[in-house]
Amino acid sequence: MAPIKNISRRHFLKNMGLASGGLILATSLSSFSHLTEDHLKKETFNPNLFIELLPDGRLILVASRSEMGQGIRTSLTSVIADEMEADWSRVTVKQATGNAIYGDQNTDGSKSVRNLYQSMREMGATAKAMLISAASKTWKVPETECVAENHFVIHTSGKKIGYGDLVSTAITLDIPDNVKLKSSKDFKYIGKELPSIDIHDIISGKAIFGLDKRVPNLKFAAIKRCPVTFGTVKSFDKTDVLKIPGVIDVIEVPRIIKPFGALGGVAVIATSTWAAFKGKEALKIDWDYGANAEYTTNTFITELTETVQKPGKVNKSKGNIDQAFTKGDKLIEHTYQLPHLVHTPMEVPNAISWVKDGTCEVWAPLQTPQAARKEVADYLGINQEKVTVNVTLLGGGFGRKSKPDYVVEATILSKEIQGPVQVVWTREDDIQHSYYHTTSAQYLKASLDNSGRVTGWLHRLALPTIKSTFQPGANYPLGGEIGSALNVPYDIPNMQFETGKADAHLRIGWLRSVVNIPNAFCINVFSDELAYEAGIDPLEFRLQLIGSDRIEKTKEKFKYDTAKLKHVLKKAAKNAGYGNSLPEGHAIGLAVHYSFFSYVAAAIEVSIVDNKVKIHNVNMVIDCGVVVNKNSVRAQMEGAVIFGLSLAYYGNISTTNGQVEQNNFNDYKIIRMPEAPKTHVEIIESESAPTGVGEPGVPVIAPALVNAIFKATGQRYRSLPLSKHGIV
Amino acid sequence: MITLNINGKNHEIDADPSMPLLWALRDIIGYTGTKYGCGKGLCGSCMVLMDGNAVNSCLMPISAMQGRALITIEGETENLQKLQQTWTDLNVPQCGFCQPGQLISATALLNKNPKPSEEDIDNAMARNICRCGTYQRIKKAIQNTAEIKIKQ
Numbered sequence: 001m002a003p004i005k006n007i008s009r010r011h012f013l014k015n016m017g018l019a020s021g022g023l024i025l026a027t028s029l030s031s032f033s034h035l036t037e038d039h040l041k042k043e044t045f046n047p048n049l050f051i052e053l054l055p056d057g058r059l060i061l062v063a064s065r066s067e068m069g070q071g072i073r074t075s076l077t078s079v080i081a082d083e084m085e086a087d088w089s090r091v092t093v094k095q096a097t098g099n100a101i102y103g104d105q106n107t108d109g110s111k112s113v114r115n116l117y118q119s120m121r122e123m124g125a126t127a128k129a130m131l132i133s134a135a136s137k138t139w140k141v142p143e144t145e146c147v148a149e150n151h152f153v154i155h156t157s158g159k160k161i162g163y164g165d166l167v168s169t170a171i172t173l174d175i176p177d178n179v180k181l182k183s184s185k186d187f188k189y190i191g192k193e194l195p196s197i198d199i200h201d202i203i204s205g206k207a208i209f210g211l212d213k214r215v216p217n218l219k220f221a222a223i224k225r226c227p228v229t230f231g232t233v234k235s236f237d238k239t240d241v242l243k244i245p246g247v248i249d250v251i252e253v254p255r256i257i258k259p260f261g262a263l264g265g266v267a268v269i270a271t272s273t274w275a276a277f278k279g280k281e282a283l284k285i286d287w288d289y290g291a292n293a294e295y296t297t298n299t300f301i302t303e304l305t306e307t308v309q310k311p312g313k314v315n316k317s318k319g320n321i322d323q324a325f326t327k328g329d330k331l332i333e334h335t336y337q338l339p340h341l342v343h344t345p346m347e348v349p350n351a352i353s354w355v356k357d358g359t360c361e362v363w364a365p366l367q368t369p370q371a372a373r374k375e376v377a378d379y380l381g382i383n384q385e386k387v388t389v390n391v392t393l394l395g396g397g398f399g400r401k402s403k404p405d406y407v408v409e410a411t412i413l414s415k416e417i418q419g420p421v422q423v424v425w426t427r428e429d430d431i432q433h434s435y436y437h438t439t440s441a442q443y444l445k446a447s448l449d450n451s452g453r454v455t456g457w458l459h460r461l462a463l464p465t466i467k468s469t470f471q472p473g474a475n476y477p478l479g480g481e482i483g484s485a486l487n488v489p490y491d492i493p494n495m496q497f498e499t500g501k502a503d504a505h506l507r508i509g510w511l512r513s514v515v516n517i518p519n520a521f522c523i524n525v526f527s528d529e530l531a532y533e534a535g536i537d538p539l540e541f542r543l544q545l546i547g548s549d550r551i552e553k554t555k556e557k558f559k560y561d562t563a564k565l566k567h568v569l570k571k572a573a574k575n576a577g578y579g580n581s582l583p584e585g586h587a588i589g590l591a592v593h594y595s596f597f598s599y600v601a602a603a604i605e606v607s608i609v610d611n612k613v614k615i616h617n618v619n620m621v622i623d624c625g626v627v628v629n630k631n632s633v634r635a636q637m638e639g640a641v642i643f644g645l646s647l648a649y650y651g652n653i654s655t656t657n658g659q660v661e662q663n664n665f666n667d668y669k670i671i672r673m674p675e676a677p678k679t680h681v682e683i684i685e686s687e688s689a690p691t692g693v694g695e696p697g698v699p700v701i702a703p704a705l706v707n708a709i710f711k712a713t714g715q716r717y718r719s720l721p722l723s724k725h726g727i728v
Numbered sequence: 729m730i731t732l733n734i735n736g737k738n739h740e741i742d743a744d745p746s747m748p749l750l751w752a753l754r755d756i757i758g759y760t761g762t763k764y765g766c767g768k769g770l771c772g773s774c775m776v777l778m779d780g781n782a783v784n785s786c787l788m789p790i791s792a793m794q795g796r797a798l799i800t801i802e803g804e805t806e807n808l809q810k811l812q813q814t815w816t817d818l819n820v821p822q823c824g825f826c827q828p829g830q831l832i833s834a835t836a837l838l839n840k841n842p843k844p845s846e847e848d849i850d851n852a853m854a855r856n857i858c859r860c861g862t863y864q865r866i867k868k869a870i871q872n873t874a875e876i877k878i879k880q
Contacts, residue, residue, distance in 0.1 A: 069823030069860045195819045202824030203812045205761020205801030209825055212760035220755065245744045274751035275744070277767070346765050346773060346825040346859045395763070395825025396859050427766040631819050635862070639822055642861025665770040665857060674850040676863035 045167045047127045047175055049101060050120070051080060052094075057151060057164030059084075059091050064102040065112040066367050067095075067198065068345075068397035069639070070694045071632035072112050074197045076120050078189040079113075079628060083124030083182055084131075086163070087151035088189060093197050098369025098389035107367040108402050108510065110596035110692025113628050117690050125179040133176075134169035135161050184626070184687065193631040198393065210350045210365035210392040211424065218352065219421045221413050222276035223253055225265035225433045228289040228658035229506050230255070236266050237284040244282060246275025251416050253409060259470050260375050262409045263433055269417055273424050280426075293658040295505035297439060301337050304441035304502055307462045308335060312498035313476065316486050319494030324456025328447025332533050334526060336444070337719040338518040340653035341437035343511050344668060347395020348430045353410035354420035359386045364407050365394035372404035376411050398512040398643075403435050431668050432660040435509025436653055438463045438481075440502075442522040447494075452534030454545060457492045459485050459522070462500030463515070464508050475501045481515040484595055484699075487554060488523055489562050491547025505658065512643060513698040516595040521720070524591040524703030529716065538707065539573050539590060558597040558691060564684075565594055568601040568621040571682060576603030576619040583607070586616065589708025591700040596692025598624040599684075602641075602700040604677075606708040613709055613727050615645070615677035618701075623684035625691045630683060637681040637697045644701020646671045649728045652721045669723075730790050734759065735803035745791035750774045752790045753800060761801035761828045765857070772856030773825065775832035776800050777808075782836035782855070801828035807838040810877065814869040822860035830856050834870050843874055 045053040052060040061077035073093045081091055096102045104115070128148045135153035136143040138161065145156045154160040184191070201207035226232060238250035248269045255264030268279030325331060351364035353376070360380055366372050369389045377384040394401055410423040425433075440463035447456040465481060467474035476499055479486075486497045511517075531541035543566055552560035569592040573579070578588050585607045592601040603619040620637040627633050650669035654661045662668040702720060709727065710716045722728045729740045732749075734757065741756050753759040753776070762785055765773030769784040776785045777799040799805055811834050821827045830853070837844055837852040844852065849870050858866070 067823075069821075071822075193819075195816065196821065196824075198824065199816055199819065199821060202821045202827055203801075203815050203831065205759070205828045207824055208760075209763075211764060212754075214758070214760070272743070272747065272751050272755040273764070274747045274755070344859060346763070346771070346823065346857065348764070394823060396823045398859075424764070427768070427771075635819065635822055635860075635865075638864055639861035642858075642863065664768050665766050666768070670857050670859060671861070671863075672857060673853040673863045673867065676861070676867075679864055 045170045047130055048123050050123055051084070051127050053127070053163055053167055055164050055167045057090055057162055059086050059163070060094050061091055062094050062096050064096040064105050066107040066369070066391050066394055066397065068107065068367065068394035068401070070636060071196055071629055072107065074194055075113055075628045075632055076116055077197070078194050079117060079120040080124035082187055082189040083121045084128045085148035085150060088194065090151055091197070095391050098366070098373040098391065100370060105368070105370050106402065107397070108399060110695040113690045114597065114692055117626070117628065121181050122179065125181050126175060129176050129179045130170050130173050131163055131166050133173055134166040138166070138169055191627050191630065194629055195631065207393055209347050209395045210363065211347055211395070213352055213363040213392055215352060215354065215363070215420045217419055219248060219269050219271065219417060219419060220273045220276045221267045221269050221410070221421050221423045222273070222280040222426065223265045223267045223409060223423065223429070224280050224283050224285060225263045225429065226287045226289065227432065228287070229292045231287050231289040231293070232264060233266060234286040234288050236286065240282045240284070241268055241279040244275060244279050246271045247279040249417065250279070250283070251413060253412055256379065256408055258375070260371060260403050260405050260408065262405055262412060267413055269413065269421065276424070277426060289658060292505040295658045296656050297340065297654045301439060301441060304439070304462045304500070305335055305337060307500035307502065308441045308443035308460045310500070312460050312462070312500040314496060314498050315482060316497040317495070321456050321458055321494045321496040324447050324494035325445070328455055329450045330448040330533060331445065332448070332530060333443065333445035334529060334718055336442045336522045336525065338440050338521060339651065339720060340439045340506065341511055341647055341651045342431055342434045342653050342668065343398040343400035344430060344670065345394070345396025345398055345400055348425040348427055349400065349406040350422060350424045351407040351410040352420055352422045353407060353414040355380065355411060355414040358382060360411060360414070361388045361390070362407055362410070363390045363392055364404070365392050365397070365401050366404055366407070367394070367397045367399070367402040368404060372407040375404055375408050379408055379411055380415065399510040400434060403509055427664050431662050431664065435469065435507045437511035437517070438465070438508050438515065440518045442518060444522060444526040446526070446530055448530065448534055452536050454490070454492050454530060456494040457490060458496045458498070459488070460498040460500060461485065462502040463518070464502045464504035466508050466510060468504035469508055475503050484516050484593070485519040485523060487552065487560070489552050489560060489565060489594070490545045492545070506655070513595065513695040516593065516695070516699040517647065517702070520591065520593040520595070520699030521703045524593065524700070525706050525718065528589070528707040528710065539569070539578060542569060542590065542592070556597065558689070560594060564599045564623050565592060568592060568599045568623050568684065571621040571684070572601035572603040572619050575621065575680060575682060576605060576617070578603055585712065587708050587711035589704045589706065589711060591704035591707065593696070593699045595696045595699060598622060598691040598693065598696040600696045600700055602704040604704040604708045606705070606712055608712055611726070613722070615705070618677050618679045620679060620697060621682045621684065622693070622697065623686055624693050624696070625686050625688040627683055628690060633683050633693050634681045636693050638679050640697025641679045641701055642671050642676055644698045645675070645705070648702035648705050648720060648722055649675070650721050650723050652724070730794060732790060732793055732798060733796065734798045735800060741790070743790060746789045749776065749785040749788045749790055749793050749798070753785065759800050759802055763825055763828060765826065771826070772833060773829040775829040775856070777805070777832055777836060780836065780839045782833045801831060805835060808832070808835040811835060811838070811869065811873050814873045814876070818865050818869045818872070820862050820865040820869050822862055826856060826858045830858065830866055834866070837870065838874060842877060844870065
């Protein structure tokens with residue numbers, strides 16, 4: 001039997017590059033042994049949990065993060081393959097189950113490449129070093145005479161040996177401590193355009209998303225939930241439901257009062273999804289609407305607007321804002337209003353759970369498989385080791401699939417019916433029972449001196465906080481929700497940032513780009529307004545506001561470099577032909593924002609046709625440090641434009657008496673092809689550590705558009721969506 | 729029993745005649761490439777070819793599908809296969825969930841109109857939503873496919 005030492009826990013932890021080693025030390029020994037046993041049976045080379053080389057040369061690389069269209073299954077594994085000098089055509093990607101041994105698996109916050117790039121490189125390089133060592137032992141030649149290239153080790157004499165043939169020797173070796181990483185000029189996959197490893201399955205309909213997973217004897221379930229958040233079932237009548245062909249049972253689902261617990265309601269179990277949906281429609285339920293039945297967004301946004309007119313809690317202050325306002329030659333103040341949004345990934349929330357013999361197996365599209373595992377174990381009262389969470393492909397995530405409430409629902413039902421069940425949310429369920437992007441009112445005030453220089457900047461916002469989902473009653477924002485406004489990199493002597501109180505009446509969650517969306521909107525639009533007040537071109541004005549080249553003080557390990565911020569803005573403007581003469585009636589609007597440690601600018605060219613905005617083109621520029629996959633980065637920027645335009649044009653979740661008014665894609669509209677503009681993307685070449693890509697493109701879109709519309713029409717829109725103003 | 733001709737093969741199924749084709753495909757026959765996205769004919773994720781035309785299978789009761797030639801994303805027709813190739817060449821998909829529906833709509837477009845203008849493409853594809861926002865690449869892929877076909 002191969003020695004266990006080459007998968008030693010010490011090296012495993014080291015290669016994981018984990019800061020949270022304590023957690024793993026405390027919990028993972030048993031699961032680690034289990035995995036090694038499985039590996040050893042196959043007599044394969046596993047220098048760590050992410051790499052498995054088979055004697056026939058096939059290379060299995062593990063993706064620990066979830067694939068939701070951002071290309072992560074390809075990106076992370078291609079980094080390993082590059083350092084390992086592996087042949088990409090021999091690689092298959094295995095999706096990790098939810099398990100803390102893989103480190104943090106939360107696929108959100110645009111952090112997968114950012115946090116794992118270095119570890120993946122080291123793992124690949126370690127494997128390569130061991131294969132070279134194995135070859136040198138086989139040939140009895142010094143390692144220095146051997147190089148690795150495209151799945152072979154080659155000796156200076158010209159002889160070569162395939163990676164697969166080195167497995168039996170490599171598994172006897174110790175894992176080296178210090179391995180040399182490649183020079184970036186030698187990268188074969190990193191920085192190139194590898195297509196998604198799943199593309200053939202996707203275009204042929206073979207790709208398995210959560211909804212497509214099937215297991216023997218699977219039943220389907222739909223759940224009717226209370227129209228008002230956290231309302232409960234008083235009574236229900238299932239008589240008509242049970243008459244529907246295919247309906248098997250009707251089961252009440254308890255509310256589980258946890259951040260990712262089930263909302264509760266009444267479930268219909270059936271032999272097909274269709275029968276479950278029909279049964280759900282036929283259910284008659286008497287609800288106790290509970291505490292949120294007064295929530296009407298129209299009233300609420302008025303209240304928030306009043307809140308931000310008054311002094312709030314001061315989160316940050318520099319200079320003397322009151323003095324600046326007293327002395328200012330010109331004072332400008334505006335209030336902006338942004339609505340709730342919802343994710344609507346094309347694949348609705350869904351999960352299969354199968355509770356049997358004191359264990360549970362789950363198949364679901366999940367951004368947070370470990371959270372799902374914990375929730376299931378907690379609900380069933382069993383050890384997490386007894387719960388297997390399989391992560392399927394995600395048909396979009398956007399933050400919705402970070403919240404595994406739908407897995408808890410499936411588990412409740414599987415336990416009841418003693419068999420596997422797939423819970424499927426209807427699109428209406430998805431829109432009406434989500435974890436919503438917050439709504440906010442934001443007040444900005446500035447003073448200008450007589451040369452048009454900004455001397456004072458006050459930003460005050462109020463929004464129902466994500467914190468309320470984890471700590472009911474919380475009514476002031478988290479640091480992460482205000483950071484982008486708090487740290488606006490403006491070179492203004494007097495600045496103050498304040499927050500107002502806001503209660504939550506829906507489940508508040510995170511949606512792609514999170515609070516950067518409203519914050520970037522307000523900062524970019526207000527800055528544009530000030531430029532016109534100052535009588536200075538908006539680009540020039542904005543560059544002045546950012547001021548000198550400097551590193552802003554933040555607590556993060558990534559440096560906030562104002563030169564990079566200005567650079568992407570100037571590039572976007574240049575690429576768009578800003579300042580050149582444009583066709584009659586055309587205008588370009590600009591926006592720039594730093595989020596997820598990346599710098600993104602947008603320039604949008606519009607004109608007005610029949611009183612409606614027409615977008616002619618969008619120019620995006622991103623600086624996200626080292627690029628692992630250019631295709632993915634460009635695709636994320638192209639997609640961010642559409643995501644940003646969808647929310648700018650149409651995005652609005654409204655409630656009356658606690659009930660969400662939108663139903664489906666007819667009234668929660670998404671940009672379609674006829675409205676989709678031509679998009680050009682420039683990626684700044686960089687040697688800096690990689691930063692976020694999935695989210696930072698979205699926040700700049702709405703403000704660049706609103707700024708362009710103002711330039712074209714003189715009309716300033718200070719609230720979204722634009723559809724309510726009749727301009728789209 | 730209802731007989732459905734899917735991808736050139738007959739399938740006899742015992743199901744509620746009002747069941748939409750989408751669910752018969754997915755839950756009974758096992759063709760899961762056709763997706764549920766909205767259930768109301770609003771998003772196009774469930775598109776299949778019915779006698780060469782793209783239809784929303786979520787709205788089509790199986791009782792009305794007898795005697796029709798149905799092709800799903802798992803099936804084979806000339807235009808679909810050519811489009812799948814250009815889709816690959818241009819790295820069109822992101823999450824990929826809507827792409828079977830997009831490909832079916834594009835196939836139906838090229839079946840009827842081998843040389844679509846940009847406006848023709850916009851009109852034909854307006855029935856399909858892509859939340860990831862791959863429209864620019866979809867459009868380019870359709871244009872490239874049409875050009876390649878014309879050259880051949």
